[in-house]
Amino acid sequence: MEHVVLSFLLASAVILTAATVISGERVNETSATAELVWSKGKLESDLLSKPEPGNSDYLSAGADVDDHDDLDGGFSSLDGVLRWAIGHSDPAKLKESAEDVQRLSASELQKRQLEIKELIEKMNMPSDAQLMQIAIDDLNNSSSSLEDRQHLNKLGGLAIVIQELNHPDPDIRRLSAWVLGKACQNNPVVQKQILELGALTKLIKMVKSTSIEEAIKALYAVSALIRNNLSSQELFYAEAGDTMLQEILSNSSSDIRLHRKAVFLVADLVECQLENLARAESPFFRNRFFLKSVVDLTASTDLDLQEKALVAIKNLLQLKTTEALIFKDFCDLNGSLVRMRQQLLDLMASEDHRDYAVDLENLRREVELIFHEKLGKVMKVPTRRDISAPMQFL
Structure with missing residues (x-):
């Protein structure tokens, strides 16, 4: 009927x-x-x-x-x-x-x-x-499928969700940010649609929300929106998105989930730069205070955050414009890597953390190798057996 x-x-x-x-x-x-x-x-x-x-x-x-x-x-x-x-x-x-x-x-x-x-x-x-x-x-x-998600824009669907980013209820704003992030993830067509509707500016402002959950979902949406998208990254920098990231990373009282997402986004942005060498590098990557805030994350007791920080440092070290001496003298990267090595060796003694600690130690040593090569020092290249069996130090 x-x-x-x-x-x-x-x-x-x-x-x-x-x-x-x-x-x-x-x-x-x-x-x-x-x-x-x-x-x-x-x-x-x-x-x-x-x-x-x-x-x-x-x-x-x-x-x-x-x-x-x-x-x-x-x-x-x-x-x-x-x-x-x-x-x-x-x-x-x-x-x-x-x-x-x-x-x-x-x-x-x-x-x-x-x-x-x-x-x-x-x-x-x-x-x-x-x-x-x-x-x-x-x-x-x-x-x-990706095509299914692209239909969100039919009959003004995306515009409605973006409009809800201004809702007085933080839970509605959080949910709207999540929908946008989920919709545009690895989807250039939807990324473009959302950008054209002006959502990025609103989302960057939401990352600074006093509501932690809202800030987390907004940063998730920002990451999904600019990932592997050069035009959206240009807008991100124009909207002071890099400053927003530095504020999160340099604030020790920031929620650890925000730290994880922020440093993950940094690693992603640098990786995109490495894949597009003809593109001018952002001055953000050379900022010594920013670089130190990333290196300082390696002192965290959270293994996931340490891993994400190491990946970001690894990528940053491979940029032509970053200076090895800043990592050495201002950021104390060498001291951070040494202290992290001892922490990981201690964790290897624990059955619960052994496998993850071994993997993290491999990554730490890779970062250390790239760092010393950038400094121009002679360092023995680890063999495959060395890298796969860090337990020999115990």
């Missing part, structure tokens, strides 16, 4: 819209949020049963992440239906219907509009929050 009602609704909407456009009148417009439609293969019953804001399922979606051509409904207002209907109608038939309906009086047109509104209300069309939940479900679907 609902399919029949929806078909009649869409047909009526097309006629009404065409009539009002031709006659110079306009149907009352609502926010662009009426147009969020990106669900794939769902029945109307699915669209009508999604949770509202405040529901724990809605607000917790994406909390642990890190970190279509077939449109099947999902309109939250009359305007959304009208735009969808007129955009998916045969132009010739639409014109014919419009000419017929022109003969209706103003009162008859108004009556038809009220009938359509009543039908929408009876069908209880899903809200923006419900539609966002549908998007989250689709993004969490491991079988969703």
Whole structure:
């Protein structure tokens, strides 16, 4: 029955819209949020049963992440239906219907509009929050392809999520940032769409939020948006994104999750620079205070953070513009690597941390080798056996 009602609704909407456009009148417009439609293969019953804001399922979606051509409904207002209907109608038939309906009086047109509104209300069309939940479900679907995610921009979907970055509720802002990050991850098409809608500036500001969870999800979105994307990285630097990263890394009281994401992004940015040598290097990579903030992370007791810091240092050392003496004298990289070696040797004695410590020691020694080569000192190159068996020092 609902399919029949929806078909009649869409047909009526097309006629009404065409009539009002031709006659110079306009149907009352609502926010662009009426147009969020990106669900794939769902029945109307699915669209009508999604949770509202405040529901724990809605607000917790994406909390642990890190970190279509077939449109099947999902309109939250009359305007959304009208735009969808007129955009998916045969132009010739639409014109014919419009000419017929022109003969209706103003009162008859108004009556038809009220009938359509009543039908929408009876069908209880899903809200923006419900539609966002549908998007989250689709993004969490491991079988969703890159092409599926690109359809988020159909009918203004991405614009709606970006608009929610300004929501007064930090949980809604956090969720919106996660949706954007998930959608554009390793997807140049969606990265470009989101950039053109001006989301990067908002996300960089959100990273400075007093809400740690919001800041973490915003930084996740920023990383996904600029990864392997030279144009977005240029905008990132223009928006002082490098300063934002340095503030996080140099602040010892920053949440460790922010430290991890920030230094991971640094490593990624430098790797992208190494892959595009013809591109001018950012002065950010030569800033001695920034370099020291990265090296200081190796003193952390968190092994994951230490590993990410080592990868960043390894990449930074390979840049032509970074100076070995700054790493040696100002950053005390040599002393940091020696202290880290002792820490890892101690961890190797523990059965729980032995394997990870061995892998980390291999990476530490690789960084040490690159560092000494950059200094121009002679150092024996470790053999394969040396690198694979650091336990010989015990």
